[in-house]
Amino acid sequence: MATAPPLNIVRLDDTHLVDDFGCGKSKLNSSIKRFAREHANLGFSVTWVATSGTDVAGYVTVSASAVPVEDFPAEMVEGLGIPAKFAAPTLHIGRVAVANGHRGTGLGPKLMWHAFDIAIDAHSSLGLGVYGVDLFIEDLDLLEKFYKQFDFFAIDPEGKHLFVHLETLRQAKGL
Amino acid sequence: MQDKLKTAAKPTEAFADCSKPPQTFEVIRGDGARRLLECAKTPPAPSQRLIDSAKKS
Numbered sequence: 001m002a003t004a005p006p007l008n009i010v011r012l013d014d015t016h017l018v019d020d021f022g023c024g025k026s027k028l029n030s031s032i033k034r035f036a037r038e039h040a041n042l043g044f045s046v047t048w049v050a051t052s053g054t055d056v057a058g059y060v061t062v063s064a065s066a067v068p069v070e071d072f073p074a075e076m077v078e079g080l081g082i083p084a085k086f087a088a089p090t091l092h093i094g095r096v097a098v099a100n101g102h103r104g105t106g107l108g109p110k111l112m113w114h115a116f117d118i119a120i121d122a123h124s125s126l127g128l129g130v131y132g133v134d135l136f137i138e139d140l141d142l143l144e145k146f147y148k149q150f151d152f153f154a155i156d157p158e159g160k161h162l163f164v165h166l167e168t169l170r171q172a173k174g175l
Numbered sequence: 176m177q178d179k180l181k182t183a184a185k186p187t188e189a190f191a192d193c194s195k196p197p198q199t200f201e202v203i204r205g206d207g208a209r210r211l212l213e214c215a216k217t218p219p220a221p222s223q224r225l226i227d228s229a230k231k232s
Binding site: 088106109110112113114131132149150151153155163165166167168169171172173174 | 210211214218219220221222224225226228229231232
């Protein structure tokens, strides 16, 4: 029996075949088919795909986001020496999806850690202190089924906007 | 001027879709910002599950 070739996570480009991507969620399917490349061209986001060549087994889309200091409660930032115009950078995960044939292989966590590593690298290379990773979920069941394993916690009343601190991720990697 | 803007700013389909929150460029405000700052002051230690996940990936 032939062994499946190993998957590499690389930046989505024109050589990748995305038209047949299917993960059971129409929004996630259409996102990579219709928008991922154009959003990358426009500089909105970057999509990373897990692939052994041209077929796509899964993907994660990331972009920059930020928390303006002016939105922090004043009493909490007093005395910290943070400039008023500063914005605490975060990495935003827009989409993450695993194709039907690759479920249960651990690819979802691999893609999540790829995004986390980007945040960790940005923190060390830019020196701006990427603050953490945030994302939105539409299906609250996914919080328990998937995202809680990464120590995400909700930061909005509805429980759909999730966040994990960069230091938590760094410690998990032993950094 | 308005007409000029209408014709000039013809977004692509992707651009139009991206303007709908909460896909990108989301700003974290209010209680969310408070929780983030609390978290920044004392970042939570990773769970064993997260540590295991980091080792596997």
